[in-house]
Amino acid sequence: MVCKIPEPGMKLMEYQGKDLFRRVGIPTPSGVFATTAAGVKDYIAGHPGSWVIKSQVMMGGRGKAGGIKFADDAAQGETLARELIGKVLKSIQNPDGEEVKSLLVEEKVDIASEAYVSITIDRAAKKPVVLVTAQGGMDVEEVAEHNPEAIAKYWIDPAAGYAPFIGRRLAFAAKLPEGYRKAFPALLGALYTLFMEYGANLVEINPLVLTRDGRVIASDAKVDLDDNGLYKHPDIAEWNKQSPADEDQAAAVAIGLGMSNYAKFDGTVGIIANGAGLGMGTMDAIRSAGGEAANFLDIGGGAQAALVKKSYNLVTSDPKVRAMFINIFGGITRGDQVAKGIVEAVAGDDVRKVPLVVRLTGTNAEEGRAILAEAGFVPVETMDEGAARAVALAQGAA
């Protein structure tokens, strides 16, 4: 879908990513996850020393936004935690801000060096690709822009899998300090295991810290999981249900759609289409006709009447929607089912009725058009025509 380029996924918070790190044997700093200032206080009281208190948020740039603090005793920890919890962090990447709901308290390690390592999917190569650079702790995109030869890459053959030479080669190619070398091949192997076993779109450690006492530790954790693979790990799928990262995703899942089948935008024309491509094409057609889409909604293949009705209600629950364009080209989706759903949806008393334009063709279109005709709807012939009419209706209703 359009809004989650390159592919939809479930982003994990740092503390969740580190949970997975520990499952596969990647060293992480010692510490505790806390949702209250008292929890932070108690932990530091029981474990005297210097601690880092890190806000658990999805946004980038949390350090610059003041989301990371340092505490040397329990009282200080409590004070800082109280400050952070409930605070809304804002950064350039995220001007709206994100509220801090939980914290990660971690040992303050003595840093000798910071590296960067990630594995992501190269769609074109159909392979996992590993990126490593000795310039950790900073934005890797900047490294890529100003110093591209500092980034070492390796495409792993999924048939052969990971072998330690890959880690060795990358460590040498990226000129990682010697202290990394012994630990790195096994650590990257564990990261690859996580990537494949848990179906990650991205696993990233930035920085991967070499401490002055010679340990190699994942100081941060960024993990984005392919939602198509989540069924293999019901415990992790549960994390997402508890705190959905994205309201649109949650709304889509709630009515039985895929989590990337719905997204809200700023326009006034509501859209329901079958297929992501037709959905995007419909948005384009709305813009060509001088309007703006209020949303993207793909009912997917083979949708039944009940889903169409729920989708109608979801789209119209956005008060910005002034008109609706339902654009169906039946393949695996059958026109009669869609028509039935439309009729049922609009028949209900509990729905907000907006001017509706329907375009229905393809598989079982005749049957569908008959059902619509019986309910008093006259479908349009083409997408361009439907888009134009929907834009006119939305603007007329404004």
Add this chain to the structure above:
Amino acid sequence: MVCKIPEPGMKLMEYQGKDLFRRVGIPTPSGVFATTAAGVKDYIAGHPGSWVIKSQVMMGGRGKAGGIKFADDAAQGETLARELIGKVLKSIQNPDGEEVKSLLVEEKVDIASEAYVSITIDRAAKKPVVLVTAQGGMDVEEVAEHNPEAIAKYWIDPAAGYAPFIGRRLAFAAKLPEGYRKAFPALLGALYTLFMEYGANLVEINPLVLTRDGRVIASDAKVDLDDNGLYKHPDIAEWNKQSPADEDQAAAVAIGLGMSNYAKFDGTVGIIANGAGLGMGTMDAIRSAGGEAANFLDIGGGAQAALVKKSYNLVTSDPKVRAMFINIFGGITRGDQVAKGIVEAVAGDDVRKVPLVVRLTGTNAEEGRAILAEAGFVPVETMDEGAARAVALAQGAA
């Protein structure tokens, strides 16, 4: 090596095999492992019902040998366990017998059907091969002989790994009763995981029981692990140290050889050679010369003097040995090291001295022959000559 065709391995007892089964998720009967009659009594007392008491031995045919009993209460269990522990079971396969040291107490399941499944290495294909037949509970070799088409086979590509269709196809091809079908693909996948992760030469479930209440359970477990892969599983390697399955293996490992580098036979000529091939060739030469080898001992590649000395002592610890033929053709093994070992070995007061014939050629042979000459040995020129002389010495000494 010669005595463990097709390859050397570490055989596990049933209860150990089932431990691995449980690690990968293969269902096994409920029960307990016991080394005392009291243990059996206590368990049955705590878990009333019908129980099978199975002697834990390596030999085949333990059922016919009286090693499996049934108990319906704790007192009966105790009596039977007392009978079994310490008993020496004898079968056609094992006329010398094997002492029962431990027992496995297991639920008596209500059997609807018995199948057979195994995975082993096909050396020629370089792939794991799966065998499945619906005729479980009996000797699969007999099935192979009398009813070969009842055995379904599949060679797994180690690059692609296991996929459920393999289990489905085998279940249909072997005509397993329908009750197996749902559980079988996942169960075979778990067995393949065990086979690859633990490096098994053989994993075999015979019988794989379908119970009347619809469960599919591994009623027996035969696991033979590649000793070359044991280093990956130190906990399992430890099992073997606690109770070595084979005295020759244990003796070889004790002096630092591979577990299949030494085997004792019935002849009178002791042999030390470098390389399994030359060792076998030397045995053949001894027989050609009219004698019989007392052993096979391969000191391996690159042997040092100390190992040669220990090997000498191991071979001569067999009182049958009347003469010794050391046959070295240096490649990675260096003649000077071997010569030094021979001289040191024979120089000790703590060794049994037997007439010794040495043949030494190849890498650093000149240096080696010089060392031997200095100590008063005159090496022979060829293997045939050495074999003939060693046989003559052994017979002369008889």
Add this chain to the structure above:
Amino acid sequence: MSIFLDKNSKVIVQGITGREGAFHTARMLAYGTKIVGGVTPGKGGTTIESGQPVFDTVKDAVDSTGATHSIVFVPPAAGADALWEAHDAGIQLAVCITEGIPAHDMMRVCATTAGMRIIGGNCPGLISPGKSLVGIMPGHVFLEGNIGMISRSGTLTYEIVDGLTRAGLGQSTCVGIGGDPIIGTTFVDCLRAFASDPETHVVVVSGEIGGSDEEDAAAFIAEHLPDKPVVAFIGGRSAPKGKRLGHAGAIISGNTGTPESKVRAFAAAGVPVADRPSQIPELVAARLAKR
């Protein structure tokens, strides 16, 4: 001529007795596709209403029918397994309708099924109009002819083809390559096949924002298709710029996947890009006229 599929291709249906499998089997048969059987484990030995035999395994089906093509209708969790089974049984081309097969399963499938062409997953399939349909496309929209079509999206394909057909521009083969992150056959694979098909005169490439397939296709066209006119469309050009997936994504390909970069790439390859699907027929007609 056509690519990948002709009227003699023998096709089996994996999941033939399931809801979608049964529905589309009937439609494909009605279109004239040579469906020689299907697979549903446990239903081996039966037949479907129209008489085609059902087998327990793909191997049984291939051994009995000589099928070379397969179409897969199974749930996502069984998708990779179905493709491996097809490959193992000697199937040459498998169309994977299933949507949402985990990307990591598909990476492994693609790396271990050498010799079998996979179309999809999450695709509408393949049609050589007038000859054979292996997919879920509405056959009546298509018309036999000389336009090749490749599309990432299913329903957008129908939209575009509908326009072509109404304009009398028939199609040689239409391939829906699928919308999942990892797919078996790319634009470039299809372009390569069309390049050596003398009866395909113009090729329509219907892409989307995201990824770098379109840029790769443009580069391939510039280098290898000097004599085969191509027309393109990019869906989703009006979409607000989405959040990026972490940092690493864009660095690999050096490619942003934005509509601008795709339009630019096609323009550099001499490929006109339609603003709306409805413009495609005239662009195609113009290219045909120049031949």
Add this chain to the structure above:
Amino acid sequence: MSIFLDKNSKVIVQGITGREGAFHTARMLAYGTKIVGGVTPGKGGTTIESGQPVFDTVKDAVDSTGATHSIVFVPPAAGADALWEAHDAGIQLAVCITEGIPAHDMMRVCATTAGMRIIGGNCPGLISPGKSLVGIMPGHVFLEGNIGMISRSGTLTYEIVDGLTRAGLGQSTCVGIGGDPIIGTTFVDCLRAFASDPETHVVVVSGEIGGSDEEDAAAFIAEHLPDKPVVAFIGGRSAPKGKRLGHAGAIISGNTGTPESKVRAFAAAGVPVADRPSQIPELVAARLAKR
């Protein structure tokens, strides 16, 4: 001519600064092998005493030297990794001296290194006498000539070759295929290569009891080597019959791996089998005389 290896083959040594690696590198250089460098992670940028450069990775070594051949001296736990690294770097032939690589690692290696020939593991290597030695064989035993030699055992090879050389029967190439359960190159692979080498006039196959390689070799000879005389030896014929590995082993190949079955197979293929290594030279000479 020779197979697999000639005087221009550029060779690198994986594990060049280790005890065995260093020792045999010196011996191979003394024999005349074109050793162009070696690999020891962390020692990149240094050179060994005789001046050859050491690299951190096989890729660096191949990129700098153009090496096509590699010889592997690493511990068993690192063996599979070394072979994968060689394959990944574009090495065409890797000789694996390492003994005791887990069989399951080797199965995976063999399944994922298409395009690279692996000799071994647990083998003495490869020699084309007078041209190049990539292995741990004692070079002085060998003589340049027209006898091809293939052997499962290392030291038995030297024994047999020693006899050939003393009888004035030189060798084109001798391949020690290795004694581990899973090896990269089999008797049949070598026989196929010798079949198309006009300067190999007779081939000696030195087998062992166990497995079915010898039977496979005999079948191949009968079918594909009508004009290339072969002489065989089977080691271990006097060994007491060993315990069998479970039940499944013998069922797969329908083959017992006994000396009798191997002798029978060779006899059926018209291949004389020597009773002792010392008989081989006369059998070879007789076959040469008949040419």
